[in-house]
Amino acid sequence: MKIDIVSVFPEYFEVLNLSLLGKAQAKGLVEVTAHNLRDWTHDVHHSVDDTPVGGGAGMVMKPEVWAECLDELLGFAPPSQCDPADAADGADSVGWSEQGGRLAPNDLLAQNGPTNQANQDGQTDRISQADDCRPVLILPNPSAPLFTQRDATELSHAGHLLFGCGRYEGYDARIPAYYRGRGVDVREYSIGDYVLNGGEVAVSVMLEAITRLLPGFMGNPQSIVTESYTGQDALLEHRQYTKPAVWRGMAVPDVLLSGDHAKVDRFRRDEALARTSEIRPDLVEALDCSALSKADRKT
Numbered sequence: 001m002k003i004d005i006v007s008v009f010p011e012y013f014e015v016l017n018l019s020l021l022g023k024a025q026a027k028g029l030v031e032v033t034a035h036n037l038r039d040w041t042h043d044v045h046h047s048v049d050d051t052p053v054g055g056g057a058g059m060v061m062k063p064e065v066w067a068e069c070l071d072e073l074l075g076f077a078p079p080s081q082c083d084p085a086d087a088a089d090g091a092d093s094v095g096w097s098e099q100g101g102r103l104a105p106n107d108l109l110a111q112n113g114p115t116n117q118a119n120q121d122g123q124t125d126r127i128s129q130a131d132d133c134r135p136v137l138i139l140p141n142p143s144a145p146l147f148t149q150r151d152a153t154e155l156s157h158a159g160h161l162l163f164g165c166g167r168y169e170g171y172d173a174r175i176p177a178y179y180r181g182r183g184v185d186v187r188e189y190s191i192g193d194y195v196l197n198g199g200e201v202a203v204s205v206m207l208e209a210i211t212r213l214l215p216g217f218m219g220n221p222q223s224i225v226t227e228s229y230t231g232q233d234a235l236l237e238h239r240q241y242t243k244p245a246v247w248r249g250m251a252v253p254d255v256l257l258s259g260d261h262a263k264v265d266r267f268r269r270d271e272a273l274a275r276t277s278e279i280r281p282d283l284v285e286a287l288d289c290s291a292l293s294k295a296d297r298k299t
């Protein structure tokens with residue numbers, strides 16, 4: 001899997017050379033390159049931001065700089081060299097049209113919504129073939145749909161991921177709309193209901209969730225099969241214990257020492273169901289009932 005990351009702080013991603021992801025890179029499973037967005041600027045200050053149109057606090061990331069960078073990394077010719085329909089004046093092709101003499105989004109939400117919604121509603125994944133080489137552009141955004149294990153699983157089948165880290169008040173809203181209009185698979189994701197200073201942490205979170213699912217990444221492939229949010233029912237995992245059997249007066253559940261695998265499996269399954277109902281009732285509500293056995297229903 002090829003991974004490109006664009007950020008104004010590319011040094012942030014040096015940590016990706018550590019631990020399991022570092023090993024995966026050394027084995028050639030993933031090739032990660034962090035780029036500095038400022039390399040695509042042309043002014044002496046290397047500016048990537050400007051004041052918000054319409055006023056307000058903070059700065060917004062400029063579309064021109066992002067576009068030069070993304071065009072190059074996506075292998076697109078700059079607009080002046082492509083079909084006139086794709087150029088800036090072919091505004092309809094990117095979902096923008098003239099309104100009172102100005103460019104305005106046709107319906108930004110209608111464009112952005114269904115893309116990620118498809119995953120959350122459990123509809124067909126768009127990356128169905130392993131090693132699909134079409135690049136997927138991933139833009140972290142706190143006001144986008146939540147990134148889930150299901151998205152991580154789907155994206156682990158992509159051949160090329162291109163992450164763009166926002167900063168300041170975020171990136172100009174025309175960037176994702178423009179690349180969708182040019183046929184790119186653009187995903188905007190939030191990693192949680194809070195606001196971070198920049199996209200670097202969000203990208204690291206998504207990147208780790210995706211790459212650990214790559215075949216050959218984990219020492220023991222079984223360890224990713226039985227995890228929380230995984231599999232047909234996507235429950236939370238049961239609790240885990242190691243030796244000693246009694247620690248500071250606290251004993252592990254007897255059944256785990258019984259050696260009876262069927263009983264251990266039943267105990268763990270019951271615990272997963274009970275914990276999920278208590279901690280994440282939303283996951284139980286979303287449960288596909290066909291994933292539940294008769295014994296599960298008793299829990």
Ligand code: SAM
Nearest residue numbers: 140141142166169170190191195196198199202
């Ligand atoms: N003005 C934005 C808002 O209120 O929604 C917040 C911008 S934030 C300070 C700057 C950048 O950090 C965003 O463009 C995004 O790339 C990243 N970011 C912050 N919080 C995030 C989250 N919860 N999930 C994903 N990305 C996030």
